Amino acid sequence: MKKKVLILGSTGSIGRATLEVIENQRDTFEASGIVCRDNIGLLNKQIELFKPQYVCVFNKKQEKDVSFDKKRLFTGIEGILRMINTDVDIVVNALPGSAGLIPTIETLKAGKILALANKESLVMAGRIVSRLVSESSSRLIPVDSEHSALYQLLKDINPKDLKTITITASGGPFRKHKKKALELVSPEEAMNHPTWKMGKKVTLDSATLMNKGFEVIEARWLFDIGQDRIKVLIHPESIIHGMVEFIDGSFTAYMAVPDMKIPISYAINEGNIRKLPFESLCLHELKRLTFYPPDLVRFPSLRLAYEALDAGDSALVVLNSTSEVASQAFVEGKIRFTDIPILIEEVLDKHDIIPIIDDLEVVWEVHSWAKENGEKIIKDKR
Ligand SMILES: NC(=O)c1ccc[n+]([C@@H]2O[C@H](COP(=O)([O-])OP(=O)(O)OC[C@H]3O[C@@H](n4cnc5c(N)ncnc54)[C@H](OP(=O)(O)O)[C@@H]3O)[C@@H](O)[C@H]2O)c1
Structure with a gap:
């Protein structure tokens, strides 16, 4: 029996490389599920080539353009979670940023093998993810x-x-x-x-x-x-x-x-x-x-990561979430490259540390707090 692989982020860099590996190991694997956000052109090509059982497009507005049986086509995060709970054996989590956290948790709870590229899951909720790995029958194998x-x-x-x-x-x-x-x-x-x-x-x-x-x-x-x-x-x-x-x-x-x-x-x-x-x-x-x-000194972001580890769990969430805000602002031309770590440090300095987080709700509360504060600092400075 071939192993069924679900690829979250199949149109991205890791997702495409995973499909190439599967293509070369067709005796062992089948791409039973593929997921993307917007890139329907490539998704449709992947559907034709790999004939998956299920497909999910995160952006619901794009659903109509996907050339696939509508009964096996899902949308949004609910769609991703449904696919994890089908009969897949291995989930490759190649989503970027905080979008990967819920699928990581769900994969571990479902007892599937997790091939984890989404490092942000461990940055935001390493304690929770590690506990789930030790308590569940699933395995986490890093892709980085x-x-x-x-x-x-x-x-x-x-x-x-x-x-x-x-x-x-x-x-x-x-x-x-x-x-x-x-x-x-x-x-x-x-x-x-x-x-x-x-x-x-x-x-x-x-x-x-x-x-x-x-x-x-x-x-x-x-x-x-x-x-x-x-x-x-x-x-x-x-x-x-x-x-x-x-x-x-x-x-x-x-x-x-x-x-x-x-x-x-x-x-x-x-x-x-x-x-x-x-x-x-x-x-x-x-x-x-x-x-x-x-x-x-030239690259303070690495120092901030070590300091966040010393500070406690919530600092790690702030580090990741503010990094998302700061990166977006840089790409949009709102801040300079060197402002990225300055902004992250400013939000970290304002934050009251929660040393241990073992509740996902708290992770999301800190995530929202950090994003709001990061965005406010950018707005106030302009
Ligand atoms: N690339 C590498 O060499 C590498 C190495 C080690 C670790 N990683 C880690 O792997 C993860 C993915 O990196 P990447 O370079 O492959 O990223 P990427 O090229 O930007 O691809 C991201 C993939 O996720 C999809 N996506 C984005 N947001 C989504 C959402 N909310 N819901 C569903 N799908 C969504 C994208 O769909 P669309 O194409 O439709 O936008 C795309 O398929 C990151 O955590 C990264 O740090 C990457």
Whole structure:
């Protein structure tokens, strides 16, 4: 029997890569459900190619243009939740931002395998998600390349032997920019990532290093490890994705070409390596691998993420939610690139910390509070 895969965000960067992996592993998988928000042109092509059992379009207004049997076509978040509760085996959550949180929770409650690309679920509600994973029969396997690397490196090691883990970062398109030059960068320049082709929000987060901050938080919850033992290293070649340091001073590192199909395949194969027909690493062609520490003065977003982890659960929600507001404002030309972390810090400073959140309602209350406050600051400054 083929495994049934539901892809939330099938028209996005991770969603398209997932379909490519499925296309190459047709003996094992079928894309039984696909979901998008607006891109009906591509959705219709995917329907024709993959013949899913169910389809969902988030934006209800687009429903009429979808070429699919209306009885198996759903809309909105209710539609996504219905699809999770069909007979699917694996859910790939490749939705961006806070939109991914409810589907993550529902997938875990339904006892399905969760291949999680939506790191924001863990940033906003890591404690709740971790509890659900430990209490339910489901499994969470990370899709983020760094976390997939660490997941594999940490398998079967004795926790007593572990000293630190390291997440690498390409450094983004502005890694060589002086602080002053960063004030002038445009949204178009920020969208030009040197090594990865990704969706807009994650590409912008890579340019500010907020993405790395989110990944530190993601690692804290996934691997139950204190933030003081999670390191970040800039590694422009994006070949080593994660490293583990042991108490005797030795390291192990995970290397691969920067291609999301590798961690996607690992995740949907439930933590198993499968042969892939894509480009692989040619070690003798690598001229060098370089590493240096991140500059938290030019890229304060990463510092804010560590500080939010120290502060408590609600600070993590504020970090994510204000980041969504600030990123949107930058893309719309309302604030400068360097204003993004300033705005996030301003909202964090106004916030009364709730150290532990184990209720989803509270997450949404803090989320709304942070969005409102972020938007108000932007409006007042204009
Ligand atoms: N791209 C990468 O290489 C990468 C690597 C690691 C982790 N991630 C994480 O994976 C997630 C997705 O990233 P991405 O780069 O694939 O994003 P993306 O290219 O922007 O794709 C987002 C997908 O989600 C759909 N979508 C957006 N909002 C939705 C909503 N409210 N309801 C239903 N569908 C919605 C989009 O539909 P439309 O096309 O119709 O708008 C699209 O299919 C993010 O959390 C990101 O941080 C990405």
